[in-house]
Amino acid sequence: MTSPITESQAGLLDQVPAGGLRGRPKTSDDENRYDGAGGRVLNVFSHGFLALWAILIVLPLGWIVLGSFKNNAEIGGSAWSWPAHWSFDAFGRAWDKGIGDFFLNTVIVMIFSVPLTMLLGSMVAYVLARYEFPGNRLFYFLFVGGAMFPYFLALVPLFFMVKNLGMLNTYQGLILVYIAYSLPFTTFFMHSFFKTLPTAVHEAAVLDGASHTRTFFQVMLPMAKPGLLSVGIFNVLGQWNQYILPVTLMQPQSSSDKDHSMLAQGLVNLALSQGYSGDFPALFAGMVIAMLPVLVVYLSFQRQVQAGLTAGTLK
């Protein structure tokens, strides 16, 4: 189930003769009649509902973007006012009040966690998908089964595990935890991908004298690029948006401990603790800053995102 969703597939019943719809014998006259009222009513009806929901999705988001250009009085007033004059001040204030640091923290963590997740996940998936050895199935279920349990089951011991390793509120602690919790889905996805790659190329490489490791890095991994791309996007979005893990693990441990909050966590903290001291335009601007990378990644790769997420769940 990795077929990407294309618009050309959208017309499900393209080939079905319209005259057959009501079971009447089909005449050429019939087809003309069908073009008329019935279809149009349904069309208006379906478009109406679809457009309504689309507005419900876009409206709040657009309203937030608009809010980042207003001033505080305008936001506190009617919800439906336009900004009196458009300026980017709020974005600068948001950046200075912490969003910049949180943004940087998240990027630092992800520069390490995403590539390492992909590498380690692919290594596990490759070995489990292409080598027979005792315990293969056991390891497969061990790795994939982790996705079945809620984070909350592990949260308390996880906190103390990271604490005992001295890695609370550190980048490396969060990186390791992100990798560990991203492994089940990555392994699951890449496992089915490595299964489908042809064995002939692999055998040829081995016959030419390549070692197992060399075969993996120079032959199999490059061939798995489409799969890596899909699961990579998934990991980027997932780790960028992660919330409960940083909230538990990235709290300053003493007053001198530097705030290493991730973007999502920092934004909520600022919203809750009134860190903006009522500066709502800056809060809205911070949200826009947090949303923008996601929006860009999503719009550039929306086919892979949709195909990847449905592939992970359908079968």
Add this chain to the structure above:
Amino acid sequence: MQHRKYPFIVGFLIVPLVLYVTFVIWPYLQTFGYSLTDWKGESQNFTFVGFDNYSALFHDDVFRTALWHNILLLIFLPVITILLALFFAFMVNVGGRETAGGVQGVRGAGVYKVVYFFPQVLSVAILIVLFGAVYRSDPSGLLNGALIKLHLEDANSPIEWLNDPSLVLWCLLAIQVWAGVGFYLVLFSAAMQSIPKDIYEAALLDGAGRSQTFFKVTLPLLWDSVQTSWVYISIFAMDFFALVSGLTQGTYGGGPDHHSEVMATYLMRNFLYFGKSGYACAQGVIIMLVTLIVSAVTLRVSRRDRIEF
């Protein structure tokens, strides 16, 4: 081919395995052990108390309220999300104008799918700040502002969405529906498109109307996806921590007066605020048990003969 196979396998598995067991598997297992102790969390001193934590949980009114709220979410969240998603998926795929060529998707189906899906990639943190502004209890909130504009509400007594005990849980539920429908729309669309066209042709030739086609052909063939979705949404319904803790009153949320309390928020409060780690672990175990039971029951009750195509 067998040359040096085992050193290679061990070499590739060892690092991921150590990481995974340390941070995922071992904490999962430890939770069960700690749930049988009176551990406070500050030191490693604790005594074994058997199932005391569990019996205490079932006499804990707050926990029972939280459990009840999770059950409400477990019922309403999947039903609403799946019905809306099925409705939209059907509209997008076959709701278009009937032409001589047959029934087809609405124009712009691709655009709808992209727009609807977008909330799914947004962080729950964004949802918190966004809906904090939407649900603001003065006329400057988006929802109150809209209702006042439509003259459905008096500007002097706006609705306090998240402070009203009878509304708060449903407001949070609405957020999850808003964010989730797009994903399941795409999921159902993908499944609908993998149904062979000749099945539809046969149904249409036999005189089935559009709604009949949906209930007698599409839905049975989508049953697998609906089932999977139900389990997925149930897992979401068991979480809800971020939305409640970010949007409602109280330490880790739950207010007003526990009217939005869910098991996850109560767990976090016991763990990080009251310092009752053993008690919190017992709640973690209950959350997992309920999740497993719901998944098993869903798969069992909705089991039908699989239709191969």
